[in-house]
Amino acid sequence: MEPPSQLVDDIYEAGSVPEFWPRALEKLAATVDGAGAALFAVRADGLRSVATPSMLDLLREFDALGRPEINRRTPAAVAMRHPGFITEYDVFTEEELAVDPFYAEFLRPRGYGWCAGSAIFVPGGDTIVISVEKRLNLGPVSRDHVALLDRMRPHLARAAAFSARLALDRVRSATEALGLIGLPAAVLGDRQQLLSANALFEDLIPDVVRAHRARLMLADQGADRLLADAFARSLKRAGGGVQSIPIAAQEARPAMVAHLLPVRGVANDVFSAASGLLMLTPVVAGKGPPRQLLEGLFDLSPAEARVAGGLADGSTVEQLARLQGVSSETVRGHLKAVFAKTGTHRQSELVRLLAGPWHF
Template identity: 25%
Template sequence: MAHELTLDEFSGMLGNLYQGPLEDIPWATFLNQLNQYLQSKYVTFILRPPSEHSEGLMVNTTGSSSEVTASYNKHFFALDPFVGLPNRQVVTNSEFLSRVDWEESEFFKSFLEPVGVFHILGADIRTSDGAQCRIRVSRGREDAEFTADDKALVAQFIPHLERSIQIHTQLNRIETERNLYAGAVDQLAVGTIILDEDGKVLQTNRVAERLLQDKDGLKLVNEGLQVGNPRDTQEFRRLVKQALQSQKNNLPSVVEALRVQRPSGKADLGIIVRSVPLSAWNEGKQCPSVVIFISDPEQESSAPQEIVKALFDLTPAEAQLAMLLANGLTLDEASDALGISRNTARAHLRSTFSKTGVTRQTMLVRLILRSVATLG
């Protein structure tokens, strides 16, 4: 039997429960604490129950075996009789099934008994946004059965666990969307750098990271940016300061542009500086305050040829030629790169014009670069 929680103990566990969505392994700290206070063998939280079509997503307390988890996900979930519990109600296996039915079940004999589990306490949580979660607490046959006090202890956390699940779901959705949009910007070969309210770098995408590593017109110095020559850097800092002031004064987003020469002699970088509007309830340090967009004319289009081929109904040879032209090669240079004659290249180009409805090479390049192919 678990000892009664003090107010400080309950407050600490509740804090860890709400901290759970931010942990590397969600809710691991809370689950281990619950396991300790209930003097149980394991605590398992199933965020997504397994099915015939997908494996489950579950978090186990320290000491649980990954092999056991895998076997449940792949096979034993279908035999588990301790499922479909009343929503948000804490029950034990002895309340849900007779002792005879429990001990004679294939699930108990093949899965639980070999790992020393006999008593189980649990609750199912079905949230308003469709999540179906389960929490299970287990003890061995030699351990005491779960008591009414044990059930009451877990029941105190169920409403909070449900809210924490909803927070986790929302954060996960936001993170997924952020990664999707960030990936799209990467595919468009646009560098992005986000600055905080002190003008220090908070985040960069892959294109910007490559440009910073090259140190060719763009450098990171003491968490701040230097662009081009000292005069360019001075102008850049003025634009950043102006954008920060606009944000602090809650003015419409300021957008400024700057062209930066590169020491290597490569084509100039194009830079856009704009303030980031904050929400009405935004607070705290290290908030996104300014975003820098960088275009590099030397960056080649990364549109997959298979996508270009499918979008415009081109042959493989026509798609190859079109991509080389989109990346700045002349027709002669493209024919040399492909190892074909100029006449053959011209024939491919005429066929491509016919299929895409354009009449000039510049129009074809613009069509490809503005299509969804670059997001492929």
């Protein structure tokens, strides 16, 4: 049985326009009597997926269940590294399926219970898993249908790899655009490894940043600890957006602020190997920075920015309390938050960090 030519065309179209993947997956499922299909990217920060409407509902229900560990099917299939599609019976026995929580407690009560899936290893380190789900009352996926899916697999692999390349190129273009306005920037993968950088960022290697194979590091050890923590929180979607990290001045270089921007998206984000955009802003000495700039650079609240700016301009905690009409304890509370967000521990460190007009 040969793959339908229109389906092959749809798959390659989805490779160029990721928003078309649900339509291509719907047609793929229909050719083998499936109820729907899903495509997953298996990454360090979890699974990302794009799916047909019926599978999206099923995925949401499974996510709401809060028991990801019961899905032993996906990791087992990936570990097999089989260069084709497989079914349940290639992974489990009938007896194992009868008591497996994923099947017995989740899929079968919802009218599902048969599938054919394949793991595709694409350039860049990601693993793409394609799963076609079939209704329980229709019986297992036949060997003829598995053979048809195997004929489709090279097209699916090429289209998925192309989608992944396009997704990375989109983020790379952001670093080049930042370079045009004088900002060093780099794209980081899900293990904090360097994927791409503009020329300005590369000029900072190895004095300011160090591009080790395992992960990108900042030469300043204190700043590097803050970056690692910020990146970990970003992967867990707990970072609250842009996170800013101060980097102390060196003999030949001014102080800098590193900004970690999480890479987010919806359906087409499933293919992106990028997890973060790291941008470095140089600081040139002079008078203290404007309050609004402090808010943006270090994620300070307006009250925290007033305290930080006041100290940078030479005021004491007591003077700031009188000027603002609050207690000294209130100012010290804001100062404690400023220390945490700027990575400093003493007023003298904070004043040195914030000293002078800032030019970007």
